[in-house]
Amino acid sequence: MTVVPGSETLEPIDGRDEPRLRIGEVARETSLTARTLRYWEEIGLLRPFAHRGSGERLYSVAERERVTHIRELQDLLGLTLAEIQDVLASEDTLERARRAARADAPTPRRLRLLADALEANGRLVDRINERLARINEFRDECVERGDRMRARQLELQADQRRAARP
Amino acid sequence: MTVVPGSETLEPIDGRDEPRLRIGEVARETSLTARTLRYWEEIGLLRPFAHRGSGERLYSVAERERVTHIRELQDLLGLTLAEIQDVLASEDTLERARRAARADAPTPRRLRLLADALEANGRLVDRINERLARINEFRDECVERGDRMRARQLELQADQRRAARP
DNA sequence: GCTCGGTTTACCGTTGACGTAAACGGAAAC
DNA sequence: GTTTCCGTTTACGTCAACGGTAAACCGAGC
Numbered sequence: 001m002t003v004v005p006g007s008e009t010l011e012p013i014d015g016r017d018e019p020r021l022r023i024g025e026v027a028r029e030t031s032l033t034a035r036t037l038r039y040w041e042e043i044g045l046l047r048p049f050a051h052r053g054s055g056e057r058l059y060s061v062a063e064r065e066r067v068t069h070i071r072e073l074q075d076l077l078g079l080t081l082a083e084i085q086d087v088l089a090s091e092d093t094l095e096r097a098r099r100a101a102r103a104d105a106p107t108p109r110r111l112r113l114l115a116d117a118l119e120a121n122g123r124l125v126d127r128i129n130e131r132l133a134r135i136n137e138f139r140d141e142c143v144e145r146g147d148r149m150r151a152r153q154l155e156l157q158a159d160q161r162r163a164a165r166p
Numbered sequence: 167m168t169v170v171p172g173s174e175t176l177e178p179i180d181g182r183d184e185p186r187l188r189i190g191e192v193a194r195e196t197s198l199t200a201r202t203l204r205y206w207e208e209i210g211l212l213r214p215f216a217h218r219g220s221g222e223r224l225y226s227v228a229e230r231e232r233v234t235h236i237r238e239l240q241d242l243l244g245l246t247l248a249e250i251q252d253v254l255a256s257e258d259t260l261e262r263a264r265r266a267a268r269a270d271a272p273t274p275r276r277l278r279l280l281a282d283a284l285e286a287n288g289r290l291v292d293r294i295n296e297r298l299a300r301i302n303e304f305r306d307e308c309v310e311r312g313d314r315m316r317a318r319q320l321e322l323q324a325d326q327r328r329a330a331r332p
Numbered sequence: 333g334c335t336c337g338g339t340t341t342a343c344c345g346t347t348g349a350c351g352t353a354a355a356c357g358g359a360a361a362c
Numbered sequence: 363g364t365t366t367c368c369g370t371t372t373a374c375g376t377c378a379a380c381g382g383t384a385a386a387c388c389g390a391g392c
Contacts, residue, residue, distance in 0.1 A: 022359095024368065034369080039350060054358050055370050076301050078244045080348075094315070107326050114319050121312045128305045132298065135242050139294045146287045149260070153280050160273050190338065200339080205380060220388055221340050247379075 020050070020058040030067045037067070045070065045085050066091070077131060090120025186216070186224040196233045203233070211236065211251050232257075243297060256286025 023034045040046040041057075046066060048057035066088070073084045097113035189200045206212040207223075212232060214223035232254070239250045263279035 022368075023370095033351080035351065036349080038370090043349095052358090056358075057369085072304050075244065076297070076304050078241065082348090107322055107329070111319065111322050111326070114315055114322065118312060118315050118319065121308060121315065125305065125308050125312065128301060128308065131242070132301055132305065135294060135298055135301070138238050138242055139291065139298065142287060142291050142294065146284060146291065149280055149284050149287065153277065153284065156273055156277050156280065160277070163273070188338075199381080201381060202379085204340090209379095218388095222388080223339085 018060045020060065021064060023048075023057050023059070026059050026064050026067060029064060030071065032067065032071075040070070040081070043081060043085075045081055045088070062095070077128065087120075087124055090117055090124070093117045093120060184226045186226065187230060189223050189225070192225050192230050192233065195230060196237070198233065206236070206247070209247060209251075211247055211254070243294065253286070253290055256283060256290075259283045259286065
């Protein structure tokens with residue numbers, strides 16, 4: 001897809017003065033690599049805010065936040081990029097809701113978008129809670145094992161003292 | 167390593183009547199594949215209790231539990247198999263402590279093994295707590311976003327009512 | 333003895349999530 | 363203007379964690 005040099009394929013919808021970040025900046029700020037950001041774009045997970053005529057990607061702060069969000073879903077919840085894509089579809093709903101708000105869309109439509117986003121958010125929170133519960137359970141097991149080991153330790157220490165001076 | 171047919175390379179240390187599980191059984195009970203169990207053995211993560219002369223692997227309940235433990239470390243904490251190997255090295259210390267207990271080893275040695283196992287266990291619990299904290303933080307963010315969305319929803323609903331009957 | 337299901341070793345293939353190198357072209361700084 | 367970055371595309375490489383398959387082997391039941 002060649003573009004007339006100098007033009008932007010995606011002009012800012014609403015002409016606001018958000019800073020345009022180049023790929024290297026986003027990469028540094030998120031401790032990722034440019035390759036990763038391009039890969040995420042390749043699989044449809046992250047879309048830069050704009051492409052300059054030269055092909056250069058430009059991101060907005062919203063995308064940078066999305067990046068950190070993706071990382072959290074990856075590291076903390078262990079989701080695959082495909083699953084994350086699924087989860088983020090809801091986030092996109094929220095984004096559409098924001099656009100609708102700025103475009104003064106009819107209230108019923110905005111309410112529907114909000115409801116969708118809310119439901120998706122609820123599902124995500126449920127997922128997190130479930131995982132938290134499981135990890136807590138696992139933690140309790142580990143702590144309990146530690147307790148048993150400490151008890152045994154005390155027993156052995158008592159044995160030792162009794163053997164030392166009967 | 168060829169073995170005299172009919173003999174077991176690893177006779178039970180203490181002749182107890184634990185059931186010997188074949189690889190397929192362990193696989194079914196843990197919802198894994200035999201291939202995975204062999205792979206884990208290949209990288210030194212899981213060692214079957216015994217090899218029969220034919221080469222057939224035989225597992226004990228302890229190994230089956232180790233398998234589920236590994237899965238938890240993998241899924242819940244997102245550790246790599248290498249990291250898990252590291253964590254389990256400490257668990258093996260505990261196992262040596264048990265053997266030492268059964269073998270009536272000198273108390274000081276048993277105490278040292280116990281202390282080692284305790285320390286490793288503490289590190290694991292720390293790790294889990296850290297992860298729990300981070301996930302909790304992430305959860306709070308999500309919940310907060312949901313709250314903001316609900317607030318906006320109420321606003322919009324109020325707008326709607328006001329527009330309906332002014 | 334024969335079949336049949338489960339197991340073995342051995343080797344190659346795959347998938348996800350990137351890394352790396354080459355060849356090139358604007359962008360920024362001087 | 364001219365270096366020097368920084369960025370682009372395209373293509374191939376890598377690493378972990380397995381999956382698949384072939385060919386041989388074992389033990390149980392008929």
